Amino acid sequence: MESKMHNLEDRLIVQKNFKYLLYFLIGIGIISMVAGFVLDPERAWANYLLNNYYFVSLAIGAAFFGAIQYITQAGWSSAFKRIPEAMASYLPFAAVFFLFMYFGMHTLFHWSHEGITQTDALLAHKAPYLNVPFFFFRVVLFFGLWILMTKLLRKLSLKEDAEGGMVNFYKSEKYSKILIFILGISFTLFAIDMIMSLEPHWFSGLFAAKSFIAAFLHAATVIALIVIILHKIGHLPMLNRSHLHDFSRYIFMLSIIWGYFNFAEYMIIWYGNIPEETIFYVSRSQGVFGVLFFVNIILNWFIPFLFLMPRMTSRSKLFMVPIIVLLMIGQYTELYYYIWPAVVHGSKFGILEIGTYLGFLGLFTLVVTNTLSKANLVPLNHPYLEESVYHQF
Amino acid sequence: MIMNKKYLVGVFDDEHTLVDAFEKALAKGVVIEEVYTPYPIHEILHGMKNKTNITTAAFLYGLFAVAMLIGGMYWAAVVDWPLLFGGKPFNTFPSFIVVTIVGTILTITILTLLTFSVRSKIYPGKTAVIIDIRATDDKFIIVLDQDKMGIKKPEVTQLFQTHGATEIYEQDANTN
Numbered sequence: 001m002e003s004k005m006h007n008l009e010d011r012l013i014v015q016k017n018f019k020y021l022l023y024f025l026i027g028i029g030i031i032s033m034v035a036g037f038v039l040d041p042e043r044a045w046a047n048y049l050l051n052n053y054y055f056v057s058l059a060i061g062a063a064f065f066g067a068i069q070y071i072t073q074a075g076w077s078s079a080f081k082r083i084p085e086a087m088a089s090y091l092p093f094a095a096v097f098f099l100f101m102y103f104g105m106h107t108l109f110h111w112s113h114e115g116i117t118q119t120d121a122l123l124a125h126k127a128p129y130l131n132v133p134f135f136f137f138r139v140v141l142f143f144g145l146w147i148l149m150t151k152l153l154r155k156l157s158l159k160e161d162a163e164g165g166m167v168n169f170y171k172s173e174k175y176s177k178i179l180i181f182i183l184g185i186s187f188t189l190f191a192i193d194m195i196m197s198l199e200p201h202w203f204s205g206l207f208a209a210k211s212f213i214a215a216f217l218h219a220a221t222v223i224a225l226i227v228i229i230l231h232k233i234g235h236l237p238m239l240n241r242s243h244l245h246d247f248s249r250y251i252f253m254l255s256i257i258w259g260y261f262n263f264a265e266y267m268i269i270w271y272g273n274i275p276e277e278t279i280f281y282v283s284r285s286q287g288v289f290g291v292l293f294f295v296n297i298i299l300n301w302f303i304p305f306l307f308l309m310p311r312m313t314s315r316s317k318l319f320m321v322p323i324i325v326l327l328m329i330g331q332y333t334e335l336y337y338y339i340w341p342a343v344v345h346g347s348k349f350g351i352l353e354i355g356t357y358l359g360f361l362g363l364f365t366l367v368v369t370n371t372l373s374k375a376n377l378v379p380l381n382h383p384y385l386e387e388s389v390y391h392q393f
Numbered sequence: 394m395i396m397n398k399k400y401l402v403g404v405f406d407d408e409h410t411l412v413d414a415f416e417k418a419l420a421k422g423v424v425i426e427e428v429y430t431p432y433p434i435h436e437i438l439h440g441m442k443n444k445t446n447i448t449t450a451a452f453l454y455g456l457f458a459v460a461m462l463i464g465g466m467y468w469a470a471v472v473d474w475p476l477l478f479g480g481k482p483f484n485t486f487p488s489f490i491v492v493t494i495v496g497t498i499l500t501i502t503i504l505t506l507l508t509f510s511v512r513s514k515i516y517p518g519k520t521a522v523i524i525d526i527r528a529t530d531d532k533f534i535i536v537l538d539q540d541k542m543g544i545k546k547p548e549v550t551q552l553f554q555t556h557g558a559t560e561i562y563e564q565d566a567n568t569n
Binding site: 392 | 435487490
């Protein structure tokens with residue numbers, strides 16, 4: 001058998017034209033943001049929060065994905081581990097953006113209003129946790145921990161490329177174990193801060209866990225998409241149908257968990273019928289949001305569940321790519337469904353939303369491709385690399 | 394059914410010699426009756442071309458179960474015996490889902506088990522046909538039906554021997 005282990009040294013070179021396209025997208029994003037702040041600040045801040053959360057959840061989900069691969073000592077994915085690493089490198093940018101949210105606190109979070117604790121007994125009760133200084137202390141703490149841990153893992157990964165040996169692998173595994181504990185606790189609290197506290201009177205026990213699963217699901221889909229694109233433009237020659245099947249299994253499995261959590265949360269609230277809980281769905285059952293409720297379920301659960309079930313479709317790019325794109329839209333509609341009724345009190349959607357999304361997408365792609373181009377696309381000294389290259393089932 | 398078959402059995406010590414002999418035999422046009430290995434081997438699974446439609450059957454059973462369960466609960470709760478539970482509508486669809494999930498899993502499991510049993514002609518209490526007891530331990534066994542091997546016996550014997558068979562013997566199916 002001809003060896004596939006040769007010629008794995010391969011660097012991504014980002015084309016000039018592609019970079020200009022990304023700068024153009026970022027330009028569109030900046031114009032949309034500025035126009036938004038002038039024309040309709042509430043909508044602009046809602047956009048800002050949505051896109052920030054969207055891409056930070058991709059980065060966090062990717063970091064979690066990478067850590068899981070180390071902890072389970074998964075062989076199949078080791079050739080693609082640079083992609084989750086590169087996605088996690090977006091975190092420092094996201095940290096800056098989230099700190100800028102200081103100026104939009106008043107618009108976004110009504111618990112931050114001056115003097116509201118005097119008139120609102122529940123918010124007074126929650127004030128020891130939900131107050132602006134502690135909120136930003138948490139943002140700084142969480143991002144600090146995430147950036148520290150992902151940088152550490154990235155450093156070990158590059159060191160392994162240079163030196164080889166098993167030391168860095170075992171160290172990475174150890175730090176991955178620490179990372180998933182940090183992510184499990186901090187990202188759920190982060191989701192409560194950023195999304196759930198938009199409705200500070202609402203109670204739900206499952207929301208944070210659901211947000212975590214949503215982040216993991218959508219990050220897994222974007223990792224698969226980036227791998228497929230890189231393969232398409234001539235990199236990652238080892239990608240075969242078995243790898244695709246494994247990516248599909250991640251998407252399939254996580255979309256089932258997402259559907260389960262989404263249903264469990266809704267069913268308990270519907271059955272219990274307590275005003276503290278049902279308030280969330282009252283404003284979200286009118287007009288477009290009543291439709292979006294079902295659109296969410298169709299995009300994030302039904303389509304992946306049905307179309308990734310057969311063996312044939314789950315190992316075919318022709319089926320996977322449209323499903324991935326639909327899941328990326330699904331993540332947007334899910335966040336739109338949470339944020340808009342709370343902040344904008346209506347279903348405004350237009351050029352501002354699309355422009356802002358394109359801007360953030362451009363920045364995210366720029367950061368990811370930039371990080372990818374800084375190291376060899378395949379981790380050459382990874383102990384499981386051979387297993388990954390010859391992966392077949 | 395399998396009473397008067399005469400088998401030619403090749404015994405191999407490890408996976409590599411087995412796969413090697415298996416692929417060479419297939420290339421020569423040998424019709425292989427069955428391969429018994431202590432664990433699943435990709436090359437054998439591909440080479441035997443045993444395709445199963447049991448997943449499709451399971452999916453159809455699932456659709457059947459969902460239709461029957463939701464239909465049944467709707468019939469019981471709305472059509473046949475509507476009861477008022479503290480202002481809930483008769484058609485309490487979200488709470489039907491839980492029962493549907495669990496019931497569907499149970500239905501698929503039982504019906505797939507039955508399908509599998511019927512298709513492979515096994516039932517509780519049937520005596521197992523074991524060609525070579527060592528295949529359940531650490532040996533790799535290739536079994537050929539002597540009446541339709543597609544090639545002459547000495548040639549097969551030679552092929553197996555040159556590719557590392559530790560033992561080749563003939564056996565009647567009903568002796569075990």
